[in-house]
Amino acid sequence: MAYVTALKCRECGREYPVEPLNVCEFCFGPLEVAYDYEAIRKVLSKEQISKGPPTMWRYAPLLPVDGENAVDLHAGLTPLLKANNLGKLLGLDNLYIKNDSVNPSFSFKDRVVSVAITKALEFGFDTVACASTGNLAGSVAAHAAKAGMKALIFIPADLERGKVVGAGVYGPTLVSVHGSYDDVNRLCSELADNYHWAFVNINLRPYYAEGSKTLGYEVAEQLGWRAPDHAVVPLASGALFTKIWKGLHELQDLGLIPKVKTRMHATQPAGCAPIVDAFLNGSRIIRPVRPNTIAKSLAIGNPADGIYALRTLVQSQGAACNVPEDEIAEGVKLLAETEGVFTETAGGVVISGLKRLVQSGAIKRDELTVAFITGNGLKTQEAVEGMVHPITIQPTMKSFQAAMQDRQLV
């Protein structure tokens, strides 16, 4: 059963019934799910969680849906890898990689979408929708297929073919929209107002965003029920960042982990860094920007949860890093070469950002650090294709040996 009591405005605190709503009618602030934590405390224990399914749904009482009927492609409980090679290179003795690129549709979006589609079914919708430049599109299409729901996916007309196929293969209605990024945004807001669809990140956003909390739960459980000293996270809308923090604090408040002292560090690409820039400028206002970055999954110029991410940064005494565009692919390559994990460009932002955070002294050698890798490198191969140079030889031993000797490889 779900332990949700209401939706609550994050600005004025007004409460609303559990319905497909995302904005407060009074102040137009965003709504967030409120829970009956006393009831959850009675049913949730480390033992109970450890007996649960090997997926994000082991934390079902802390999610805003009925876990018994989850639309579940087995998202979550992804590996937490001790990254000794990368750590040695960066000067960290306790570095871990949370590899969320191995989710069913190859990104962390499966966590939020699994919750949103489950909630859509609970509300009685037969159609789900989203607007996306990649990861969200694939995840919504996959989960809608599993749920037997109709799916409408809005994508920019110039989206790379690989991403179109990555969503289209699941059989949704793909709508390719001409126009600027802002035009697509405006259209989708209007569509959400005019059609009775479950728009996963609009009218279902309060429920959808809660799925990201499971990243915080999992990391704590995988570390032996403790929070890390540092979390290094890629920011787009900012929701992931705030929900990892929320997840850790829920576990603390339920008595499942000791006091959380995690410093939350934000990384964004230089070509789209409205949250990081606001933090570095000491501003409490997120100034929207026009994205111009190769890290397309982080290209949100006007982030819905930006102000809350900024507050999390301040509360947790975190640091922020604005990663130059030419260091993104380097970060992708570095993680692949040292740890055998091929991440998309957002992961490149995290790794290059982590490197800078260590250099700046924000993270010390012996502190337990988790870098969150949220998407798979097969989705953004073009970012690193110029860094891969096969050796071409003739099918003879002589040719092979000559090539190797030239490069002093044998």
Next chain:
Amino acid sequence: MGRVRVRLTFPETMVPRPLIYELGHEFRVVTNIRRAHVEEHVGWVVLELDGEEDEIERGLAWTRSLGVRVDPVTADVVEG
């Protein structure tokens, strides 16, 4: 009649200007501020506009022409 909810973000040059007043004065729209925050170099206002749809559109086009950014209150809905 139409009703639109928007968030306006002002650049520094527009912070001193009584733009919401002018919007209600120059166009046949009723402006209703719900939340706002203004700093020295930047500011934003979340407001509701009531009026004929064409008139609201004209008013918002005028607002944009002054260098003010106009967004839905939900912020960006296109995600990665």
